[in-house]
Amino acid sequence: MLNQDSLAQLKGLKTQMEAEKERAEAVVKGTQARYGFAVLDDGREIFIPPDEMLKAFPDDRVRICIRPTKDNKTIADIEKLVDSPLGDFTGRCVRKGKAFFVEPDLPQLSRWLFIPPHARNGVKEGDYVRCAILRHPIRDGKPQAKILSVIGNEETPGIENLYSMAKYRLPADWGATSRKELEQQLAECRPLETERRRDLTDLEFISIDAAKTQDIDDALYAQIADDGWTLFVGIADPTSYIPADSDLHRDVAARGTSVYFHGDVLPMLPEELSQDTCALSEGVDRPALVCKISVRDNGEVGEFEFMEATVRSRAKLSYYAVDKYLTGQDDELMSHASPLEALYQVYRALRAHREEHHLVMEERQEYRWIMDDNKQIDHIEPFEKMLSQKLVEECMIAANRCAARFLNEHGASGPYVTHPGFRGDRLDEIRKFLEMHVPEAAEQDPTTVAGYRAIIRALSAPEHPLPLRPMINRLLTRAELAASPGPHMGMALEHYTNCTSPLRKYVDFLVHLQIKAALHGDEARMVDDPLLEQLTERISTVRAATLEAERWLAGKHLARMNEQREGMTFKGKVVHVNSSGFNVRLDDNGLEGFVDLRKDPEKFSYDKWTASLTSTTRRFQLEQPVELRFTAVDRDNQHQASFELVEGCGLKPPKEEKKAAAE
Numbered sequence: 001m002l003n004q005d006s007l008a009q010l011k012g013l014k015t016q017m018e019a020e021k022e023r024a025e026a027v028v029k030g031t032q033a034r035y036g037f038a039v040l041d042d043g044r045e046i047f048i049p050p051d052e053m054l055k056a057f058p059d060d061r062v063r064i065c066i067r068p069t070k071d072n073k074t075i076a077d078i079e080k081l082v083d084s085p086l087g088d089f090t091g092r093c094v095r096k097g098k099a100f101f102v103e104p105d106l107p108q109l110s111r112w113l114f115i116p117p118h119a120r121n122g123v124k125e126g127d128y129v130r131c132a133i134l135r136h137p138i139r140d141g142k143p144q145a146k147i148l149s150v151i152g153n154e155e156t157p158g159i160e161n162l163y164s165m166a167k168y169r170l171p172a173d174w175g176a177t178s179r180k181e182l183e184q185q186l187a188e189c190r191p192l193e194t195e196r197r198r199d200l201t202d203l204e205f206i207s208i209d210a211a212k213t214q215d216i217d218d219a220l221y222a223q224i225a226d227d228g229w230t231l232f233v234g235i236a237d238p239t240s241y242i243p244a245d246s247d248l249h250r251d252v253a254a255r256g257t258s259v260y261f262h263g264d265v266l267p268m269l270p271e272e273l274s275q276d277t278c279a280l281s282e283g284v285d286r287p288a289l290v291c292k293i294s295v296r297d298n299g300e301v302g303e304f305e306f307m308e309a310t311v312r313s314r315a316k317l318s319y320y321a322v323d324k325y326l327t328g329q330d331d332e333l334m335s336h337a338s339p340l341e342a343l344y345q346v347y348r349a350l351r352a353h354r355e356e357h358h359l360v361m362e363e364r365q366e367y368r369w370i371m372d373d374n375k376q377i378d379h380i381e382p383f384e385k386m387l388s389q390k391l392v393e394e395c396m397i398a399a400n401r402c403a404a405r406f407l408n409e410h411g412a413s414g415p416y417v418t419h420p421g422f423r424g425d426r427l428d429e430i431r432k433f434l435e436m437h438v439p440e441a442a443e444q445d446p447t448t449v450a451g452y453r454a455i456i457r458a459l460s461a462p463e464h465p466l467p468l469r470p471m472i473n474r475l476l477t478r479a480e481l482a483a484s485p486g487p488h489m490g491m492a493l494e495h496y497t498n499c500t501s502p503l504r505k506y507v508d509f510l511v512h513l514q515i516k517a518a519l520h521g522d523e524a525r526m527v528d529d530p531l532l533e534q535l536t537e538r539i540s541t542v543r544a545a546t547l548e549a550e551r552w553l554a555g556k557h558l559a560r561m562n563e564q565r566e567g568m569t570f571k572g573k574v575v576h577v578n579s580s581g582f583n584v585r586l587d588d589n590g591l592e593g594f595v596d597l598r599k600d601p602e603k604f605s606y607d608k609w610t611a612s613l614t615s616t617t618r619r620f621q622l623e624q625p626v627e628l629r630f631t632a633v634d635r636d637n638q639h640q641a642s643f644e645l646v647e648g649c650g651l652k653p654p655k656e657e658k659k660a661a662a663e
Contacts (some may be wrong), residue, residue: 114144170545
């Protein structure tokens with residue numbers, strides 16, 4: 001037995017060890033490995049060893065004990081669960097022996113979760129599911145999940161779309177309250193009877209859209225004026241049917257945009273509105289917000305006026321039919337010759353002016369996916385943007401520019417679409433890049449519209465041996481939604497917004513609300529930064545959902561092609577380069593994937609100034625042709641396709657190879 005002195009020493013040692021420990025609340029941060037970190041409220045990050053990580057999920061808030069280790073480091077022991085925000089989530093059912101598990105589709109959570117027999121809900125191995133946590137692992141590190149619903153399996157038609165909708169929580173149905181409000185508005189609302197609305201049914205508006213389109217947002221009419229033309233852009237007016245303080249409006253705002261998958265659509269508005277009551281369909285009177293624009297002979301957008309009006313489309317014409325008429329291949333549309341000819345003249349003037357004074361997006365080869373009955377890619381067709389599509393696009397841009405000017409003139413709180421151009425933290429880098437490649441543009445101020453336009457034009461000049469314009473994409477920002485007016489550098493415009501698709505985009509819907517408020521003499525102040533932040537986040541979520549579904553479909557198509565022709569190779573071009581490898585776009589179908597050079601026997605060095613990867617014998621840079629083989633699809637990386645290089649691809653010319661070896 002220990003004597004009193006020994007017991008006292010042990011007690012003192014225990015007290016000292018406890019005193020060296022610290023207890024605090026923290027949020028668990030996962031990693032791709034089995035360990036994690038506890039992030040304390042004061043910003044410290046404490047290592048969580050693998051055995052302790054079994055007790056928690058990423059983002060859990062826990063009570064931890066911070067203790068020292070023998071090598072004078074600190075680790076965190078998880079003692080208590082404070083809060084677990086993990087709700088329902090998606091994943092795939094896997095089986096090991098007789099036991100069923102779900103493989104969660106969650107970042108930083110790679111462990112399988114056991115599904116007990118009573119919680120399986122009829123699930124089978126390979127099913128894609130929505131599930132929830134049944135038992136948290138805080139006590140013994142053994143979590144359990146329950147199946148809420150089965151989404152489908154690999155054989156389910158359109159599983160790529162269905163799963164992406166579920167994963168990113170894109171609503172397909174409308175709530176009961178919204179449905180009731182919609183029925184009431186359809187029964188009682190009479191927007192054509194208001195005295196504010198101007199009768200423009202005598203003008204020969206026509207719509208030009210895809211043949212199958214039913215949610216027709218816009219209709220066009222143009223006539224010759226003394227100093228050019230008068231262009232009328234009639235835009236559908238759904239705000240007339242949706243009260244601002246209604247649940248229906250809140251549901252529309254939560255959706256943020258119509259979602260277009262290949263083979264499926266989730267409309268922003270109920271189809272009773274978007275495809276019927278509000279659509280500018282042929283031969284019926286419809287409420288519209290009309291932008292009347294004076295377009296001068298030189299293509300300059302002059303005076304304009306917005307008005308609430310009643311319009312009647314004379315015809316719904318397809319892009320294909322109008323293109324054949326404009327290119328002289330068919331005279332079937334001669335009955336609409338007057339408005340078509342005037343619109344064509346307006347288009348040519350507007351386009352020429354924009355090309356001379358602003359910036360026009362560079363055109364690239366486009367592709368059309370032809371889907372089969374199972375909503376899989378049957379084949380992919382290359383196509384060029386039609387003249388009719390460019391005509392409509394130019395008229396829409398003119399109306400959008402006028403909307404931005406109108407909002408600015410009336411002190412409206414947006415929404416504006418702004419584009420800051422170059423990243424503010426990379427201006428020194430862009431100046432150095434210009435000094436290296438186009439010194440004549442280095443003195444331009446990249447923070448002004450004029451300076452940015454001059455720089456982009458200098459980089460786009462065809463005489464440069466390197467693809468300079470694509471090389472600076474990594475230094476650019478994305479377009480943003482803003483409550484305050486600001487320039488759109490990408491188009492070299494002082495102000496810009498979107499107003500021509502209110503049936504499909506909530507940004508445009510908001511612009512209509514703001515314009516109508518100003519027309520009625522009210523303050524146009526119903527937009528603020530928090531609202532636009534929520535909308536931006538929603539649009540980003542939709543973009544991620546559609547991209548994942550597209551990659552999944554594309555990967556399956558590439559795999560089928562590879563199976564049908566063993567040893568098949570693809571030709572493509574390098575479209576993005578980083579230190580790990582490069583992205584490619586295939587010439588025949590436009591599909592994209594990644595070539596990972598980190599495991600290549602040769603070591604490659606990355607040069608950001610030339611956007612290139614170079615080894616002793618090979619070199620790869622932007623827009624370089626390459627030949628590839630499809631290898632796999634990375635399901636853990638949003639189904640990104642992976643390629644490997646055909647032997648001999650990218651070899652340097654003999655002289656360059658010798659020079660590099662000598663260096």
